[in-house]
Amino acid sequence: MEQFDRNLLQKYRQNECSPEEYAKVLEWFTSEEGREYLEAAMSQDLELGTYSPVESAGLYQRILDSTQPRKNRFRALKVAAVLTGTLLLGYGGWKLSSKGDTVVHTAYGEIRTIVLPDQSVVTLNANSTLRYKDREVWMEGEAYFSVKPSATSQPFLVHTASKINVEVLGTTFNLVDRHGKMQIVLTSGKVRLHNNKEATIMKPGDLVEYKKQVRTTLKQHTDTLNYSSWKNNSLHFENASFAELSQLLEDTYGVKVEIRDSSLLHQQFTGTVPGQRIDVLLNGLSQLFHLKVTNENNRVIIEKDNKY
Numbered sequence: 290m291e292q293f294d295r296n297l298l299q300k301y302r303q304n305e306c307s308p309e310e311y312a313k314v315l316e317w318f319t320s321e322e323g324r325e326y327l328e329a330a331m332s333q334d335l336e337l338g339t340y341s342p343v344e345s346a347g348l349y350q351r352i353l354d355s356t357q358p359r360k361n362r363f364r365a366l367k368v369a370a371v372l373t374g375t376l377l378l379g380y381g382g383w384k385l386s387s388k389g390d391t392v393v394h395t396a397y398g399e400i401r402t403i404v405l406p407d408q409s410v411v412t413l414n415a416n417s418t419l420r421y422k423d424r425e426v427w428m429e430g431e432a433y434f435s436v437k438p439s440a441t442s443q444p445f446l447v448h449t450a451s452k453i454n455v456e457v458l459g460t461t462f463n464l465v466d467r468h469g470k471m472q473i474v475l476t477s478g479k480v481r482l483h484n485n486k487e488a489t490i491m492k493p494g495d496l497v498e499y500k501k502q503v504r505t506t507l508k509q510h511t512d513t514l515n516y517s518s519w520k521n522n523s524l525h526f527e528n529a530s531f532a533e534l535s536q537l538l539e540d541t542y543g544v545k546v547e548i549r550d551s552s553l554l555h556q557q558f559t560g561t562v563p564g565q566r567i568d569v570l571l572n573g574l575s576q577l578f579h580l581k582v583t584n585e586n587n588r589v590i591i592e593k594d595n596k597y
Contacts, residue, residue, distance in 0.1 A: 293317045298326075394418045395430075397543035398567060400520070409445065410435040412520050415541045430540075431465040433517050436478070453499050456481040462491075463517040467540055471499045472506075474516040522565035528557045531591065534574075538589060542567045549592035553580075 293313070301314045317323040395401050395413050403411045407424050417430020424443055429450040436445045438459030447455035447464065451471040455464065460478020465471065473482070475491045482489040484502045491497060494513060498506035518525040519541075526534070531553045535546035544567070548554055562573030571589065575582045581594040 293323075390420050390422045392418065392420045397541065400522070407437055407439065407445075409437045414519055416543065428464065429466055431463070431467070431519070433461070433463045433520050435461045451499060452484065452502055454483040456483065463513070468536075469501055472516075473497050474511060474513050476513045476517070518561065519564060522563060523561055524564040524570065525561045527559050529559070530554070530557055535591075538567075538570075542570075544584065544587045544589045546589045546591065549590055553591065553593065 297310050297314050300310060318327060393401065393403055393413060395415050395417050397416050399415050401413045403413060403419060403421075405411065405421055405424075405426070409424070411419060411421075411426070412433040412435075413419050414431035414433075417432060418428065419432060420427040424439065424445045425448070426446070427448045434447070434457070436457045436459055439445070442458070445457040447457065449455070449464070449466040449471055451466050451469060453466075453471050455462075455473065457480050458478065460480055461476040462478075462480060463474045463476070465473075473480070473491070474496045475493055477493050480491050482491065482497060482499075484499070484504075486502075487504070489497060489504065489507075492509075494510045496506065496508040496511045496516070497504060512527075515525040515527055524537070531548055535548060538544055538546050541564075558578050560577045562577055563569045567584070571582045571584055574580060574591075575594070579594050579596075581592050583590045
């Protein structure tokens with residue numbers, strides 16, 4: 290193998306490689322030197338805070354998916370789970386030992402359904418991480434939970450990166466925890482939320498939001514289906530701002546968004562667009578809201594369409 294140019298590694302992390310450069314990086318990762326570098330880099334990233342646990346786990350899984358033959362991928366992912374599970378211990382109150390835990394991470398644009406040991410079902414949205422053991426889970430990102438009641442009345446516990454704990458008996462709910470903000474929408478059943486100061490009991494139709502462990506929003510009688518529409522590969526917006534749209538695109542698809550027309554930042558919009566693929570989503574946004582939307586090299590530019 291020819292001498293590898295390590296300057297390509299930063300370009301790879303930022304999704305800026307050409308197809309030829311991309312192939313060279315993946316080939317190098319299959320070497321012993323590449324594997325050693327990868328594990329050392331993940332450890333350093335997490336220790337220094339260069340990348341969040343979600344970003345580091347996502348990068349590692351993206352590399353494994355690209356370089357491992359399918360028959361060997363399971364073993365490699367087990368290694369990744371142990372590695373990320375161990376390194377997550379120092380972050381965001383993730384306290385359970387990684388021994389015996391299972392870690393699942395979704396890539397940008399990926400939705401995955403996980404059946405837990407107690408037969409509860411979790412649908413994990415893109416760019417999200419779930420770690421679980423028995424009826425106790427830790428998550429960062431977005432997920433929809435369908436929790437099976439316990440025959441022994443054992444509660445189901447969800448620990449979030451925002452340090453808000455969700456105690457569940459048997460219920461379905463959507464939970465988002467990103468950028469220090471948490472939102473939970475209860476579809477059915479009953480949950481109890483705990484932070485350091487208070488407990489909040491939710492009823493079906495309730496929406497609760499926290500920012501830095503402080504409850505900022507409590508709404509009743511919400512249309513819960515709007516908040517979990519992503520499970521069915523569609524995205525619903527209701528009185529949403531373009532700033533919220535930009536953040537959703539970046540979180541879900543890993544793109545950078547630029548709003549070229551500043552007047553759009555003061556507008557709100559309502560509608561539903563397909564969300565399975567980013568190209569279909571952007572085309573739907575363009576048609577529904579009369580926008581000019583371009584996507585080049587994972588950079589999305591949104592501006593008004595002068596034809597309207």
